[in-house]
Amino acid sequence: MPVPQVAIVGRPNVGKSSLFNWLARRRLAIVDDFEGVTRDRMTTLIETDDRYFELVDTGGMGVEDADDLTADVKRQIELAIASADVIVLVVDVQTGIMPLDTEVVERLRGVERPVILVANKTDQDHQEIHAEEFRTLGRGMLIPVSTMQNRGRDDLLEAIVDRLPPEDETIRPESSMKLTIVGRRNVGKSTFVNTLAESDRMIVSEVAGTTRDSVDVNFEIDGQTFTAIDTPGLRKRKSVRTDLEWYSSHRAARSVRRADVVLMFFDATEKTSKVDKQLVGYVIEHHKPVIFVVNKWDLYAGQVPTEKWVRYLRHQFTTLSYAPIAFITGQSGKNVKTLLNHATMLHKQAQSRVTTGELNRVVRAAMDVHPPALYQNRRPKIFYATQVSTEPPTIVLMCTDPNAFTHDYQRYLLGWFRDHLPFGEVPIKLYFQKRTRAEETKQEGRSKSR
Structure with missing residues (x-):
């Protein structure tokens, strides 16, 4: 939640x-x-x-x-x-x-x-x-x-x-994972959705979405139910001239908010664009798990190794260096099932929860390997950490002073958490909170009760 x-x-x-x-x-x-x-x-x-x-x-x-x-x-x-x-x-x-x-x-x-x-x-x-x-x-x-x-x-x-909503109100069953497919025009999003609808062992229905302007496609593969949310292809902002085109952009952003996992489509025969960066910005803004999907790979395979495309995407979207990359052919369905299995794994990662004890062991190890730099002639301390929610995993670090931890050190901790916690390929929210006297008293009480 x-x-x-x-x-x-x-x-x-x-x-x-x-x-x-x-x-x-x-x-x-x-x-x-x-x-x-x-x-x-x-x-x-x-x-x-x-x-x-x-x-x-x-x-x-x-x-x-x-x-x-x-x-x-x-x-x-x-x-x-x-x-x-x-x-x-x-x-x-x-x-x-x-x-x-x-x-x-x-x-x-x-x-x-x-x-x-x-x-x-x-x-x-x-x-x-x-x-x-x-x-x-x-x-x-x-x-x-x-x-x-x-x-x-x-x-x-x-x-x-x-x-506030009850703490268990927004928990969803595993069988209703929502996949939002985004990308600029003509990257094969609708063809991909049609392939899902026409594949073997799939039960398909079209139902009105939560908003009046979208249609969700429900389908089932091997007993697992998915909802595919297709979105309109976007154009550069300077090319958005009509109310309808502006509305399509707005709808794409709203569909990202509804997603459990976002599939960000690229055309294997074209370079990335400003529109791609705009869409990735929506994904980052809403802390959604994302898979970069290089579609139409049949038109490119054999000419350039997949490693080159991986390096290219990593260079273009450095803030999502943890996002997995898939190569598919949406029209034929090649590698589509593997993609869906990976999306399911990401959804489970985003729902994962670790104990306070395990989290604190990981934090201590991170600080032992690479302590934070001195701040006002003192070494900053993290007293303890706790995970307060999921989707995205949200971790609160009680410390001496939030300002003492630089952006570089925060990135280091995020990387360490991905390496040592079950959140390797999903966004993580970190909050640094200054420990107050009331919090110190509460923590002392917890220690005595143990």
């Missing part, structure tokens, strides 16, 4: 980033009175009442970006809303209801996730009566808070935890 996500949304300057920092108890997001400071989504891990969730800060809805990035900001907000399990809608008590507040509520009208309405800047008790006017927006439980005066934090966290 993945870590639940809680998205903070609202119009500009209502205090979303201040709320994000306040709940995280760390200054992570930039806070400024100038509109449009937050563009990309920012994420941090929160623990409360023995539950973990990812808190996501977003840009102001309705802002016109000064650098002509309005569409990109909007896309980041849409992605956050689509991925959220709970939405925190922030409003400003001191300005009252503004037209943009109403627009934001209208945008959330069709969202079928719990919404908490947070009336920020309720600095004094007497201002709570002004917060009541926001009930007329008709969306979500109202909680007055003040990030400046530290009022209402516990109430808000309690409301969030109460609305």
Whole structure:
């Protein structure tokens, strides 16, 4: 089960980033009175009442970006809303209801996730009566808070935890693995799906997907059920001129979010393109297991060894150096069954869970082989590690100071984990958390109980 996500949304300057920092108890997001400071989504891990969730800060809805990035900001907000399990809608008590507040509520009208309405800047008790006017927006439980005066934090966290999905709710049976097939135009995605539908020992049906615009193809091989999600071929962004083409791009990104495993298709007779990098970006963004599939290999086999294509793809997509690479001929079905078996293995890796004891032994060994560099004349420490979720495997490292661990050292740890844990070919999320006094007391209690 993945870590639940809680998205903070609202119009500009209502205090979303201040709320994000306040709940995280760390200054992570930039806070400024100038509109449009937050563009990309920012994420941090929160623990409360023995539950973990990812808190996501977003840009102001309705802002016109000064650098002509309005569409990109909007896309980041849409992605956050689509991925959220709970939405925190922030409003400003001191300005009252503004037209943009109403627009934001209208945008959330069709969202079928719990919404908490947070009336920020309720600095004094007497201002709570002004917060009541926001009930007329008709969306979500109202909680007055003040990030400046530290009022209402516990109430808000309690409301969030109460609305998180049960910890076992998103566990899916192994028989319903979803394969999303992505790639640019004419790489053979639909031919591949048709081959799956026409192969021996397959039961096939077409059913409407979870969204109105996609059709999922269900099929069975040797008693195992799959759902293939075909996506439209993408074009370069500068070539996306019509609403329909833009919608196809949006649908491809949404289909990646639905995937258990992504099959990223390439044409063996062509080089990679900017579109391929855009699609791989979707995969990385959503931490999905992926297999690079070199299709139409029958047209290329014998001319160039597979090792050359492997080196080429590794050079083009260095951040996915762990992703397996398959060579198939979708039209004839050559190597297709092997590909599906490998996809099944990746899905199991993403669902794997290791014990805290095993994880801590691996962490200690990694630090013994290659200790982190000195930080402020001291050697950083990792006190203990724990896996808090699956799909993707998410590991929390309690340490002296998260800032002490460089990006290079984090990459080293990720590589070590892939070599020594059952996550060799799937993305892993790492969170470094500073150990607080409360955490030290809790850990001492655990040690005594042993």
